[in-house]
Amino acid sequence: MSFTRISPVALLAAILLLAACGRVQEKSLPDLSDQTIQIVATTGMVGDIVSVVGGDRVSVTTLMGAGVDPHTYKASEGDVEKIGNADIIFYSGLHLEAKLAEVFEKMGESIFTVPVAERIPVDQRIVVGTGVGAYDPHVWFDVELWSIAVESVRDTLIEIDPTHADGYNERADAYQIELTALDSYVAEQAASVPEEQRVLITAHDAFNYFARAYNFQVLGIQGVNTATEAGAGDIQNLADFIVEHQIPAIFVESSVSPRTIEALQEAVRSRGFDVRVGGSLFSDAMGDAGTFEGTYIGMVTHNIDTIVGALAA
Ligand SMILES: [Zn+2]
Numbered sequence: 001m002s003f004t005r006i007s008p009v010a011l012l013a014a015i016l017l018l019a020a021c022g023r024v025q026e027k028s029l030p031d032l033s034d035q036t037i038q039i040v041a042t043t044g045m046v047g048d049i050v051s052v053v054g055g056d057r058v059s060v061t062t063l064m065g066a067g068v069d070p071h072t073y074k075a076s077e078g079d080v081e082k083i084g085n086a087d088i089i090f091y092s093g094l095h096l097e098a099k100l101a102e103v104f105e106k107m108g109e110s111i112f113t114v115p116v117a118e119r120i121p122v123d124q125r126i127v128v129g130t131g132v133g134a135y136d137p138h139v140w141f142d143v144e145l146w147s148i149a150v151e152s153v154r155d156t157l158i159e160i161d162p163t164h165a166d167g168y169n170e171r172a173d174a175y176q177i178e179l180t181a182l183d184s185y186v187a188e189q190a191a192s193v194p195e196e197q198r199v200l201i202t203a204h205d206a207f208n209y210f211a212r213a214y215n216f217q218v219l220g221i222q223g224v225n226t227a228t229e230a231g232a233g234d235i236q237n238l239a240d241f242i243v244e245h246q247i248p249a250i251f252v253e254s255s256v257s258p259r260t261i262e263a264l265q266e267a268v269r270s271r272g273f274d275v276r277v278g279g280s281l282f283s284d285a286m287g288d289a290g291t292f293e294g295t296y297i298g299m300v301t302h303n304i305d306t307i308v309g310a311l312a313a
Helices: 008-020 044-057 077-085 098-110 143-160 162-191 208-214 232-245 259-269 296-311
Strands: 037-041 058-062 088-091 113-115 199-204 217-222 249-253 276-281
Touching: 037 044, 037 077, 044 058, 044 088, 044 143, 044 162, 044 296, 077 098, 088 098, 088 143, 113 143, 143 162, 143 208, 162 208, 162 296, 199 232, 199 259, 199 296, 208 217, 217 232, 217 259, 232 259, 249 259, 249 296, 259 276, 276 296
Parallel strands: 037 058, 037 088, 088 113, 199 217, 199 249, 249 276
Antiparallel strands: none
């Protein structure tokens, strides 16, 4: 038997590593204790976790900036180079970055990839179909659920850089306290809107987890994936719904063209009712880097304040 030649210690280490971080594609990760870890993150929400938990141990490059739609995002040549040069790649997963996942697959075992949202247990995910894309990927709008992604980042960084485990644990714990406070804030604000007014209408179905966590009804013109076209029938049906329920406001999204929301507003007006655009929400991308809305906590705070301001009025 050839594997008797493998050192038992190395074999055990490999088995433990596989058991501990089963989602990391590669069999063995390099030890990066002595260098700044070069990380590529896909969305801003994922990059924010890595920056916060990684602290000065990591250098993070986020591929998708403000206003970028991850569903349709294609890697540029420069991105492929960044991905190839990174020590590790964190992405959201659950088929959010559909086109990028194909690039990851092509690059195979030469890169280490971690889909942070796929740590979320299957029974806590919202099912929207079958096969690839079976689960709604917009998990970050349930703040408590998104904290599982923080655990995924923390555990992976400790795995590849165990010397600095204390720092990762401390920063992750401090961030989890902030997220718990954020979750309470969103829940309180959401509850301040009378129940019959808790209807959130947006360009695409990015807010199903938000709805489930904070007791809202949500309706999107497009489904969970912006790559599918909105039908004229969808807009007419939603317009009827808005008039019937006297919904005061609908919302555009920073990473989706406002075209369909404007068409919906027109369709409602043609029925003799005026629905306002209640503001712009950050759905699949954060705000500009360097601003409060350019952080996960900032985007979530902006969204709930905008929603409550428009619907509770
Ligand atoms: Zn989306």
